Amino acid sequence: MGAEQTVSDIGEFALINAISARLTPPSAENTSVGIGDDSAIISARGGQAVACVDMLAQGVHFRLDWSSANDVGRKAAAQNLADIYAMGAKPTALLVALALPADTPVSWVLELADGLNEEAQKVGVSVVGGDIVRADAITISVTALGELGDRTPILRSGARSGDILAVAGKLGYSAAGLLLLSRGFRSPRAVVNAHRVPEPAYDLAEQALHATAMIDISDGLVSDVRHIAKASGVQARIETDRIQIPADLQEVGGAFNEDPLQWILTGGEDHAFVATFSDALSVPKSWNIIGHMEEGPAQVLVDGLLTESGGWDHFGA
Amino acid sequence: MGAEQTVSDIGEFALINAISARLTPPSAENTSVGIGDDSAIISARGGQAVACVDMLAQGVHFRLDWSSANDVGRKAAAQNLADIYAMGAKPTALLVALALPADTPVSWVLELADGLNEEAQKVGVSVVGGDIVRADAITISVTALGELGDRTPILRSGARSGDILAVAGKLGYSAAGLLLLSRGFRSPRAVVNAHRVPEPAYDLAEQALHATAMIDISDGLVSDVRHIAKASGVQARIETDRIQIPADLQEVGGAFNEDPLQWILTGGEDHAFVATFSDALSVPKSWNIIGHMEEGPAQVLVDGLLTESGGWDHFGA
Incomplete structure (x- = not known):
């Protein structure tokens, strides 16, 4: 069986495919274009999009010995979704950018994706786009999007x-x-x-x-x-x-x-x-x-x- | 005068204030809520938001000895704005998440903000939100948002x-x-x-x-x-x-x-x-x-x- 498979063993495109296969596809109502094009297209009823971004850095926001990948994914999603709700808005989608060391186990990344997906699904949304790059430490940036419909934003x-x-x-x-x-x-x-x-x-x-x-x-x-x-x-x-x-x-x-x-x-x-x-x-x-x-x-x-x-x-x- | 001021010298909130002061405020037409609330609220005429994210990592996408902070900011903005145009959409805003080592000079971060702002202003948009965290290396995640109005997306x-x-x-x-x-x-x-x-x-x-x-x-x-x-x-x-x-x-x-x-x-x-x-x-x-x-x-x-x-x-x- 050999050592655990790393992200550099399988490469960027295979990694993206493996992640995409784990994610719950977005509802057609929320997302007309998801992963796989230059950008995602997400519903913004009421003609306004609500958006926020948060970043988690290894060693600062999480420690690999304290938190599972699933924990980190859920945390990254939760803190952004909370920002959407705090505006009085309804979340519509998440975008995720990941910086990963080349020796990161593929299994860790897939568990992270599961955690992001689980938290997003709690409020009925999906990860609809992202980016993955190589770096020396793990950094996760989550963008949450939401819509107001006929609601008034709460400032x-x-x-x-x-x-x-x-x-x-x-x-x-x-x-x-x-x-x-x-x-x-x-x-x-x-x-x-x-x-x-x-x-x-x-x-x-x-x-x-x-x-x-x-x-x-x-x-x-x-x-x-x-x-x-x-x-x-x-x-x-x-x-x-x-x-x-x-x-x-x-x-x-x-x-x-x-x-x-x-x-x-x-x-x-x-x-x-x-x-x-x-x-x-x-x-x-x-x-x-x-x-x-x-x-x-x-x-x-x-x-x-x-x-x-x-x-x-x-x-x- | 002493050594150059670092981000840990002035702290997170002063840094955010200093960055915000450098950025061109968004047009009211594009952004009803910008920096300073839980989320930004951005126009999405046509009822759909177009969104993409890209990450730049120090040592992989840029080297501090090859690129100025302004270069890095412009590059980070440009590659995302291009993704919005590639959908046939019109950009509306950028959100930026920054991971910075504690000893990063404040001047470097402000020049980065200038670069992001300059590129965004080329197409009439602004940085309307973001996040700044401490980390061991510089990582920049830019989310670009756009709108379609009555255009048909180009897939x-x-x-x-x-x-x-x-x-x-x-x-x-x-x-x-x-x-x-x-x-x-x-x-x-x-x-x-x-x-x-x-x-x-x-x-x-x-x-x-x-x-x-x-x-x-x-x-x-x-x-x-x-x-x-x-x-x-x-x-x-x-x-x-x-x-x-x-x-x-x-x-x-x-x-x-x-x-x-x-x-x-x-x-x-x-x-x-x-x-x-x-x-x-x-x-x-x-x-x-x-x-x-x-x-x-x-x-x-x-x-x-x-x-x-x-x-x-x-x-x-």
Whole structure:
């Protein structure tokens, strides 16, 4: 049988064919031209396309010893799809660019494709195009596309004084999972897995199409609420007594003598959604109210105290 | 003054602000939401978005000692914009994902942004979103978006027996330029520069909206004509006596005892356009007829001889 087959053993075109064969073909409704032409052609009902891109780099966003290829694929897709939902849009397709070392096992790339495909299929879309190049380390760039139809986009700038601030989805799990993995632990699984693969609450974002502002939490709750506050020109107040700390985060916090609230306030990469609503009654079920917006400087107060930092900077400045 | 400022000196958010300040803001007609929200919102007249992605990796697609940051930015934009034109579409926007080592000079990144912006502005579009992450080597992923309006997309699969095969733009220059650079030469400048920055003949592609099939030449003329032949199920015949070899390619060929025709037939990365037209009269001015399509196996004959290879494979299989 010999050693495991690498991408340089089979070559670029065979690799693309093998990947394409694993992907769920897009619906004709969503995609009139998919993989195999110069560009893909994707539906954009309403005459506008919604688009975002995120990049994952080996050693920075994932470690091959911590995450399976499938995990990496799902994570890459999830964080982009969350950005489409955070605009109040409906995803239509993913495009994927991959930089791979020549000795990358073909099996790793196919599992990555499976992960991308699985996450995309959760919301009914497919990978419809991409690029594969040789490089010294693995880098994955995912572009997500979406459409608005007759929906109004939900911007970061729409929050008004008096609006209610609410979150949907898990918070702090990815940060706690990272701590566990970095200390050599592999459990509690719900926490560790949350770092490997975020699970954005796409369905809860779909229930918030009437939100006045929305963002998906990639940098950290405080940091991303600050983005809304700055774009909207209002002050945000987060009240931590409204934030319930899940039992598994309490457990991990106790074990490491860390305050789990810090993970919830500042941990990135969970891709929960935070949004503002014009009144408390319009906050959808399963969203949790954590504060409100008011007249004042464009900043975030946590329990009345100004927080200047709290988030993830890629270059650590 | 101290050492040159690096991206880790100023941090991710300051870097994004500095880049954004250099970019030409998009037209309101093309982009209702640009940099600064979860996603961009871009016009897609006709209700369909055209999208493609390409990745450039340091050491594979560019070398920092051969290409300026501006060159790299222009190349990254050009190769994607060419893919949009090759669909018969009109570009609307670029999204850019950058992986950067922490010690990358800020000035390099800003020049890269200038290059992306300059090439995008050639066709009236802007960079409207992106992502920046830390990594060990520079990787650039560009997503180009386009719209069709009331145009019909031009696919690779539309060529028919009897169609005329024609090319628009420079061919073989990038391959000859690569040879020159790899031997330590910096002239003839037109040839060397063609490797650093392709100059797709966007305007000539716009004149070919009635083409039956079109592709931009990234892998090499023969290889990309084979893509059309296979997708269309027809045989392509290229007649080399119809191909004029430019004086500067003859000069380089003579100096290195190489046949410049090989660069024209197999050199990639020039991003010239090759297309098929239903008859010779409909071939636009400034396009050069190089052959025709006929009944037969889905393959390419060059002067009647079958060519099985002739192109660029990223993993060299």
